Structure formats: structure tokens, C-alpha cells
Amino acid sequence: MAALKRKHAPWWQPLAxxxxxxxxxxxxxxxxxxxxLSSRILPEPWAVAKAFWTLSESGExxxxxxxxxxxxxxxxxxxxxxxxxxxxxTGSWRHAETLLDTTLQMIRxxxxxxxxxxxxxWFGIDETAKLFLLAVGVFFPIYLNTFHGIRSADQGLxxxxxxxxxxxxxxxxxVILPAAMPSILVGVRxxxxxxxxxxxxxxxxxxxxxxxxxxxxxREFLQTDVVLVGILLYALLGKxxxxxxxxxxxxxxxxxxxxx
Amino acid sequence: MLLAPIQIESDYLSHFVQDAxxxxxxxxxxAPPKARSGxxxxxxxxxxxxxxxxxxxxxxxxxxxxxxxxxxxxxGCGKSTLLRSIAGLESVDEGSVKVGSGTLAPExxxxxxEARLLPWKSVLDNVALGLPRAKGAAAAALWTVGLAxxxxxxxxxxxxxxxxxxxxxxxxxxxxxLLLLDEPLGALDALTRIEMQQLIxxxxxxxxxxxxxxxxxxxxxxxxxxxxxLIEDGEITLDxxxxxxxxxxxxxxxxxxxxxxxxxxxLRPAR
Numbered sequence: 001m002a003a004l005k006r007k008h009a010p011w012w013q014p015l016a017x018x019x020x021x022x023x024x025x026x027x028x029x030x031x032x033x034x035x036x037l038s039s040r041i042l043p044e045p046w047a048v049a050k051a052f053w054t055l056s057e058s059g060e061x062x063x064x065x066x067x068x069x070x071x072x073x074x075x076x077x078x079x080x081x082x083x084x085x086x087x088x089x090t091g092s093w094r095h096a097e098t099l100l101d102t103t104l105q106m107i108r109x110x111x112x113x114x115x116x117x118x119x120x121x122w123f124g125i126d127e128t129a130k131l132f133l134l135a136v137g138v139f140f141p142i143y144l145n146t147f148h149g150i151r152s153a154d155q156g157l158x159x160x161x162x163x164x165x166x167x168x169x170x171x172x173x174x175v176i177l178p179a180a181m182p183s184i185l186v187g188v189r190x191x192x193x194x195x196x197x198x199x200x201x202x203x204x205x206x207x208x209x210x211x212x213x214x215x216x217x218x219r220e221f222l223q224t225d226v227v228l229v230g231i232l233l234y235a236l237l238g239k240x241x242x243x244x245x246x247x248x249x250x251x252x253x254x255x256x257x258x259x260x
Numbered sequence: 261m262l263l264a265p266i267q268i269e270s271d272y273l274s275h276f277v278q279d280a281x282x283x284x285x286x287x288x289x290x291a292p293p294k295a296r297s298g299x300x301x302x303x304x305x306x307x308x309x310x311x312x313x314x315x316x317x318x319x320x321x322x323x324x325x326x327x328x329x330x331x332x333x334x335x336g337c338g339k340s341t342l343l344r345s346i347a348g349l350e351s352v353d354e355g356s357v358k359v360g361s362g363t364l365a366p367e368x369x370x371x372x373x374e375a376r377l378l379p380w381k382s383v384l385d386n387v388a389l390g391l392p393r394a395k396g397a398a399a400a401a402l403w404t405v406g407l408a409x410x411x412x413x414x415x416x417x418x419x420x421x422x423x424x425x426x427x428x429x430x431x432x433x434x435x436x437x438l439l440l441l442d443e444p445l446g447a448l449d450a451l452t453r454i455e456m457q458q459l460i461x462x463x464x465x466x467x468x469x470x471x472x473x474x475x476x477x478x479x480x481x482x483x484x485x486x487x488x489x490l491i492e493d494g495e496i497t498l499d500x501x502x503x504x505x506x507x508x509x510x511x512x513x514x515x516x517x518x519x520x521x522x523x524x525x526x527l528r529p530a531r
Contacts, residue, residue: 164434253380
């Protein structure tokens with residue numbers, strides 16, 4: 001009933017989700033200034049903001065940010081692309097499923113991070129090792145959801161489309177793929193969240209640049225403010241990735257009332 | 261498909277549907293003959309089993325071109341399987357299905373119990389499914405079913421009856437010579453249902469296609485069909501001609517008597 005009465009959202013509506021983070025920030029600043037928090041444990045927000053400013057002015061921050069985003073993007077593209085491709089393959093073609101699925105399911109149960117020692121031995125501590133970790137981690141959510149999406153496509157719709165003369169690629173493009181899309185996008189969203197978690201770990205393997213490197217470096221020198229800048233950047237990037245996947249869902253699934 | 265816009269002009273019923281979908285169109289005595297009308301249908305010794313269970317037993321059936329036949333029966337009697345076999349959606353174990361008499365493959369379209377619209381395509385694109393270059397004909401077909409102004413909507417925005425009307429338009433774009441209806445009105449409310457029956461009847465009269473309607477509603481069968489068939493346990497056990505003049509008055513005594521006698525036959529306990 002309330003939803004019916006509301007004609008226009010009040011002006012503060014878009015800001016409401018930010019109220020809690022802002023309140024926390026304020027409480028934190030007050031606590032630091034009152035001396036309840038030691039700056040070695042948690043520096044005041046103002047110090048974090050200053051660290052942010054110094055880092056961004058020197059250009060150091062942007063360098064690290066660029067490297068991290070590039071890594072995440074590339075890892076996501078490789079792992080996600082392969083996951084999509086193989087998911088489509090095993091989902092649409094029984095023989096491919098028989099051949100590949102058991103193997104993939106076994107590999108899936110190995111945590112990507114457990115591979116670190118092996119990955120270092122294989123690829124050294126180079127960029128390849130980091131991308132490999134990201135790609136492996138991102139691969140499975142997209143693979144599984146694509147496979148599931150294709151398999152759970154409405155058989156009634158497929159039958160109808162076939163009886164209207166659709167087959168081959170048009171059937172795939174117009175019916176099977178759009179039917180799998182909601183599921184595929186769930187995989188994308190999950191992967192986009194996961195990619196940042198994996199990135200943090202990957203960047204601690206002796207990186208030369210990146211937010212993870214910056215944070216680890218700052219820890220060595222007890223620069224808690226810079227550590228916090230790094231952590232907050234991860235939070236922000238995660239939020240941005242989530243926003244991106246939401247936009248993607250809204251665009252690709254605008255036919256679905258649940259996503260409007 | 262270029263035929264369609266021309267065809268539509270002689271679709272006299274469109275005007276009624278467009279303006280007053282809820283009122284019964286006063287039919288003109290003779291619908292103009294169609295360039296491409298119905299085809300005969302012949303089923304010979306049709307049998308089908310699922311595992312050990314025989315769903316169709318030696319079904320013999322002949323339909324004249326342009327005939328409207330309704331198939332009634334209890335659920336699970338095999339009537340849907342029969343229709344799906346005619347549509348080629350089920351393989352048959354024995355016997356043959358012959359649609360049309362010439363060598364040319366006739367246009368056969370089926371309407372399902374659910375509308376089965378693609379939710380990610382606009383109403384217009386759904387109607388034009390399989391005929392991407394026939395947007396004009398699709399728009400004309402939408403107009404015929406009275407939904408021209410909903411062309412750009414998503415199917416999710418339509419009511420159940422509207423969805424079935426779109427499904428009907430989708431079948432009509434193909435200029436079907438044999439239209440198979442698998443309980444397409446089963447899930448609609450009583451009023452929408454009568455409206456759809458009238459729409460289907462008037463389109464059938466205008467276009468002259470052969471129609472096979474599977475339904476569990478005996479009144480619907482009597483209202484629409486030239487012949488009502490009863491299927492029991494995979495066999496046709498009743499072939500009742502309906503000679504009532506069209507448009508049929510549901511309230512009339514003959515209508516009620518016929519409906520009653522068929523209904524009683526359907527409800528008679530199985531041997």
C-alpha cells in the first residue's frame with residue numbers, strides 16, 4: 001500500500017544507502033580525536049584522506065590503481081571468457097559434457113589459492129602467475145552458471161521455436177542464449193566480486209605495483225593510513241564492479257520485470 | 261508473406277475485433293473465399309506407446325479441407341498426444357499422418373496451452389518469429405487480434421488472454437492451412453475464453469483453414485466445431501457432427517441438448 005501512495009521519491013532517497021557508512025566515518029573521526037583509538041591501530045579518517053591526497057598527487061596511487069584494474073580486467077576476461085565458452089559448449093553439446101564436465105568438476109573443488117605454491121613454481125613470481133590465479137578463480141562461477149542456464153532453458157519455448165522453423169544459430173541466438181542470460185549474469189556478478197578477493201592475494205606475491213603491493217609495502221613501514229587507503233580502494237572497486245554488473249543485468253534483462 | 265497485408269483487407273472480422281472485442285461480431289453470410297485455404301488431413305492406423313502403455317491405438321481419421329474438428333476426452337486419454345503427432349512434435353510408432361493432398365508442404369501451426377511467447381522479444385518480434393522480414397505482416401496480424409497498440413510491449417506486460425491472442429497472431433502470420441489448437445484457452449477465465457472462441461471462429465470463417473481443437477470443455481467444442489470427436493483410452497469412440505447454424509447460440513435448446521449428450525457420453529464410466 002505504501003508503495004502505491006508514494007508518488008515521487010524524496011530527494012534524499014539516492015543518498016540513503018550511504019547514510020550508514022557516513023555515520024561510521026563520523027564516529028571513527030570522533031573516536032580518534034577523543035584519543036580512544038591509537039593511531040597505530042587505526043589512524044583517523046582525516047589522516048587517511050591526507051594519505052589519499054598525497055598518494056594521488058604524486059601519481060603513485062593512479063599507477064597502482066591502473067595496474068590493479070588492468071590485472072583484474074584481464075584475469076576476468078580470460079577466466080570469464082573461457083568459462084562462458086566451455087559452459088556454452090558443455091551445456092549445448094552432450095558429448096562435450098561427457099568429455100569435460102567430470103574433469104572440470106574435480107578441478108573446481110581445488111581452491112584457487114591452494115594452487116599458489118605450484119603456480120609460483122610454474123610461472124615464477126611474474127605477471128602470468130597472478131593472471132593465472134585470477135582466471136582460475138573467475139572461471140568456475142561463470143562456467144557453472146552458463147552450463148546451468150543453457151540446461152534449464154525452457155523446453156516449451158525451444159519446442160515452440162522449432163515448430164516455427166527455427167534451428168541452428170537462429171534458435172541459439174533467439175531462444176537458448178537469452179534464456180540462459182539471467183543465469184550467466186549471476187555468474188558474472190559473482191565472479192566480479194571474487195576477482196577483487198583473488199587480486200588482493202595475488203598481488204601479495206612479490207608484486208612490483210598494484211594496490212596490494214602498495215598496501216603490503218605500507219605495512220612494512222607501519223603506514224597504517226596508506227594501508228587503509230588500500231583497503232578502502234578495494235571496497236570502492238568492489239562496489240563499482242557490482243554497479244557495473246547491475247547495469248549489465250538491467251540492460252540485458254530489461255524484458256524481465258524483476259530487473260526493471 | 262507479402263500476401264498478408266492484402267489478405268488483411270478482406271479480413272472483415274478485424275473491424276469487429278478492433279472496435280468491440282467483447283461483443284459478438286454479426287457475421288456476414290458468406291466469408292470471401294481465400295487464396296490459400298485449408299488442407300485435408302488423414303490419419304491412418306496411428307499408434308503410439310510410451311514404454312508399455314499404448315496411448316494411441318490404431319487411430320483413423322479424415323478431415324476435409326476447411327473443417328473444424330474438436331477433440332474432447334478426459335485428461336490422459338491421448339488427445340494431446342494425437343495433436344502433437346499431427347504437428348510432428350511426437351514420433352509415431354505405426355501408421356501415417358498425411359496433411360494436404362499436393363506435393364507442396366502445407367503450413368501447419370500449433371497453439372499450445374501456454375502462450376509460449378519469448379519474454380525477451382517484444383510482442384511484435386514474437387509474432388514475427390521465424391519471419392524476420394515480415395514485420396509488416398506481423399503488425400497486420402496483431403491488428404487482426406486487436407492488439408496493434410501493444411506491439412512494442414514486453415510479453416510480461418500482457419494478461420493471459422492477451423498473450424494467447426499474440427500466440428494466435430503468431431500462428432496467423434504464417435497463413436496456416438492447418439491450425440492445431442492444444443487447449444489454448446484452458447487457462448483463461450470464462451469471459452476471455454468466450455471472446456477468444458469468437459475470435460478463433462471468425463478467423464476460421466474468414467480464412468478457411470482446417471482446424472483441430474483439443475479441449476476438455478464440451479461447450480467449447482460444441483460452440484466451435486463441425487464435428488466433435490471423443491477419445492477414450494487412445495481410441496476415437498464418438499464422432500458427433502454438430503449441425504447447429506453459426507453463430508451458435510449457447511442458450512438454445514439444441515445446443516444444450518447436444519452438449520449434455522456429449523458430456524454424458526464423456527462421463528460414462530470406462531469399460
